[in-house]
Amino acid sequence: MNTRAVASLVGTALLISACGGTTKSDVARQQSSAPSAASSSTANPNAPIKQGLKIAFLPKQVNNPYFTIADRGGSDAGKEFGAEVKEVGPSDANASSQVSYINTLVQQKQDAIVISANDPNAVVPALKQAMDAGIKVVSYDSDSGQDGRHLFINQAGAEDLGRTEVQLLAQQIGSKGKIAILSATPNATNQNTWIDFMKDELKKYPDMELVKVAYGNDDDQKSFTETQGLLRSYPDLKGIISPTTVGIAAAARYLSSSSYKGKVKLTGLGTPNQLRKFVKDGTIDGFELWSPGDLGYLAGYAAAALASGQITGAEGEKFKAGRLGEYTVGAKGEVLLGKPTVFTKDNVDEFDF
Amino acid sequence: MLVRRWESLILVLLVGVCVWAALGVDGFANTSNVSFLLLDTTEIALMALTMTFVIVAAEIDLSVASTLGLSCAVLGWLWNAGLGIELIMPICLLVGALCGAINGLLVTRLGLPSLAVTIGTFALYRGLAYVILGDQAVADLPAAYTSLATRPLVPLGLVAVLGVGAAVLLHATGLGRAVFAIGANQEAAFFSGIRVKRIKFWLFVAGGAMAALASLVFTFRYASARADNGVGLELAVVAAVLLGGVSIFGGRGSLPGVLMAVVLLGVVRNALILADVANEVLNFVTGLLLVASVLAPNLGALWRRRFTSQQEVS
Numbered sequence: 001m002n003t004r005a006v007a008s009l010v011g012t013a014l015l016i017s018a019c020g021g022t023t024k025s026d027v028a029r030q031q032s033s034a035p036s037a038a039s040s041s042t043a044n045p046n047a048p049i050k051q052g053l054k055i056a057f058l059p060k061q062v063n064n065p066y067f068t069i070a071d072r073g074g075s076d077a078g079k080e081f082g083a084e085v086k087e088v089g090p091s092d093a094n095a096s097s098q099v100s101y102i103n104t105l106v107q108q109k110q111d112a113i114v115i116s117a118n119d120p121n122a123v124v125p126a127l128k129q130a131m132d133a134g135i136k137v138v139s140y141d142s143d144s145g146q147d148g149r150h151l152f153i154n155q156a157g158a159e160d161l162g163r164t165e166v167q168l169l170a171q172q173i174g175s176k177g178k179i180a181i182l183s184a185t186p187n188a189t190n191q192n193t194w195i196d197f198m199k200d201e202l203k204k205y206p207d208m209e210l211v212k213v214a215y216g217n218d219d220d221q222k223s224f225t226e227t228q229g230l231l232r233s234y235p236d237l238k239g240i241i242s243p244t245t246v247g248i249a250a251a252a253r254y255l256s257s258s259s260y261k262g263k264v265k266l267t268g269l270g271t272p273n274q275l276r277k278f279v280k281d282g283t284i285d286g287f288e289l290w291s292p293g294d295l296g297y298l299a300g301y302a303a304a305a306l307a308s309g310q311i312t313g314a315e316g317e318k319f320k321a322g323r324l325g326e327y328t329v330g331a332k333g334e335v336l337l338g339k340p341t342v343f344t345k346d347n348v349d350e351f352d353f
Numbered sequence: 354m355l356v357r358r359w360e361s362l363i364l365v366l367l368v369g370v371c372v373w374a375a376l377g378v379d380g381f382a383n384t385s386n387v388s389f390l391l392l393d394t395t396e397i398a399l400m401a402l403t404m405t406f407v408i409v410a411a412e413i414d415l416s417v418a419s420t421l422g423l424s425c426a427v428l429g430w431l432w433n434a435g436l437g438i439e440l441i442m443p444i445c446l447l448v449g450a451l452c453g454a455i456n457g458l459l460v461t462r463l464g465l466p467s468l469a470v471t472i473g474t475f476a477l478y479r480g481l482a483y484v485i486l487g488d489q490a491v492a493d494l495p496a497a498y499t500s501l502a503t504r505p506l507v508p509l510g511l512v513a514v515l516g517v518g519a520a521v522l523l524h525a526t527g528l529g530r531a532v533f534a535i536g537a538n539q540e541a542a543f544f545s546g547i548r549v550k551r552i553k554f555w556l557f558v559a560g561g562a563m564a565a566l567a568s569l570v571f572t573f574r575y576a577s578a579r580a581d582n583g584v585g586l587e588l589a590v591v592a593a594v595l596l597g598g599v600s601i602f603g604g605r606g607s608l609p610g611v612l613m614a615v616v617l618l619g620v621v622r623n624a625l626i627l628a629d630v631a632n633e634v635l636n637f638v639t640g641l642l643l644v645a646s647v648l649a650p651n652l653g654a655l656w657r658r659r660f661t662s663q664q665e666v667s
Binding site (some may be wrong): 121 | 627
């Protein structure tokens with residue numbers, strides 16, 4: 001009897017689909033014909049920044065040193081223009097956990113939300129509702145879907161970052177040998193874009209072979225064990241690129257206490273305070289990063305400029321970001337922070353973040 | 354008797370928290386927030402329904418969230434392969450039922466403890482999800498369905514209908530009484546003619562299918578099918594069931610209690626986030642509620658045992 005039930009279920013389903021169900025290509029067709037949303041309001045570049053704006057930073061994860069610094073930059077900016085800035089967010093870098101935070105921020109009637117999206121798609125419906133409620137949305141660090149935000153503050157051109165990291169490692173290992181990448185989560189928008197550019201840059205180095213992309217999920221312990229695993233599977237590994245601050249610190253900790261110290265080169269994105277001792281003890285020759293504090297600072301100013309009506313997020317608009325000077329909104333609502341800095345043992349002491 | 358008292362306690366707690374939040378937390382008491390809050394508990398509520406049966410029968414299923422993830426991965430994979438969503442949905446339900454059937458077979462036919470089996474399949478199903486979909490996120494799902502899932506009435510209606518059905522099944526039918534009997538004393542149940550293994554098997558199958566149903570709601574609600582969908586939800590589900598007054602040793606519990614506990618956990622979470630309470634504190638409070646829920650019903654028994662043993666000594 002049960003088999004019959006199952007069979008009839010499958011049969012019905014097949015019948016439905018035969019009569020033309022909704023498939024991927026149907027959706028693609030609908031989307032291409034849908035009109036693109038355009039911002040209707042007009043900008044007033046001379047509008048003063050409103051006092052007492054409520055701006056909420058929603059990082060991928062709270063208690064992540066990188067976001068703590070970025071969000072502190074945001075609250076510094078807030079102090080300069082008299083806004084109330086706070087940081088809220090989940091403690092795990094999981095896709096859907098940000099959505100309930102967005103909903104509560106809408107309830108709290110914030111003036112602006114500054115978000116680093118864990119999953120660019122999952123947050124869009126909630127962000128759209130926030131925008132419908134009159135809240136300005138700025139994404140920073142990791143973009144959300146384009147129709148879910150007004151502006152994206154890009155920390156550095158993805159292409160620059162991906163290519164320079166490969167170049168940095170190539171210098172350190174003499175452009176030769178097996179290398180691996182220790183990334184964040186498999187879906188991290190940033191890391192995946194950078195990795196694509198890394199792979200492209202690697203084509204210029206025929207003697208360097210990328211053997212594996214490992215995922216530490218931006219979790220210290222997982223990143224540590226993934227590094228361990230990499231070296232166990234590839235004992236002749238020459239270098240590791242970790243384009244995530246959590247990953248590179250965990251990898252450095254493992255390498256510095258192992259026999260691979262100094263033999264396996266490690267580079268990627270990290271903060272000077274986190275990696276200072278590893279640069280000094282020879283585990284790391286050099287790594288790079290933009291200033292996360294500046295990123296948060298710029299995102300804070302962008303949010304205030306939007307909420308005050310100075311800009312709407314359209315290409316070509318200009319706004320002032322305190323000590324960082326004037327910025328221009330680029331294509332697709334992107335604002336570029338600037339080029340990354342390379343930190344070595346010669347200059348690492350000049351930075352404190 | 355104890356069950357009744359526990360349910361009233363949860364109800365009082367729920368009303369108390371709601372009153373506190375409505376008066377003291379800005380932005381709590383309005384329709385859009387309440388519908389967000391309830392919507393956020395949909396998947397947990399669905400899986401808690403079948404989990405209640407499983408735990409009442411003195412078993413446990415820790416693989417439900419992984420089953421959900423696997424079903425999401427299958428959905429994304431088949432969608433990318435160009436199949437119609439109306440065909441994919443029943444396939445997902447079958448995948449879920451199959452996952453449950455594997456659990457059920459291992460537990461009933463091989464006599465393995467469900468805790469060990471489902472810790473194994475917890476890793477197995479999630480791993481398989483990553484094998485199938487890898488690091489992709491499938492997001493171009495049909496708007497007709499995604500908007501359906503974000504409209505509170507539809508998912509909540511689903512929970513309401515299935516909730517009433519499950520409550521009737523558990524509390525007003527012979528099958529329900531058999532599940533309680535199995536949980537209270539498996540051997541006695543067996544000798545009174547209850548088909549213990551068969552019932553347990555189907556409880557696991559139902560649990561798997563329900564996880565797959567929850568995966569459909571999850572995928573459409575977040576418009577994103579990924580292998581890591583719903584990581585950690587199994588703990589929220591078990592927490593709600595235990596807080597709802599279901600005994601971890603089986604044989605005791607009620608569905609209304611469980612559903613109230615689901616809402617209670619959702620309300621506490623929502624109110625604390627609205628009140629800008631840090632996430633660490635949030636997890637701490639949820640943990641505290643769970644420990645209290647396991648401890649409280651047993652406290653009386655512990656106390657009595659201690660008291661009588663002391664009397665025997667003196």
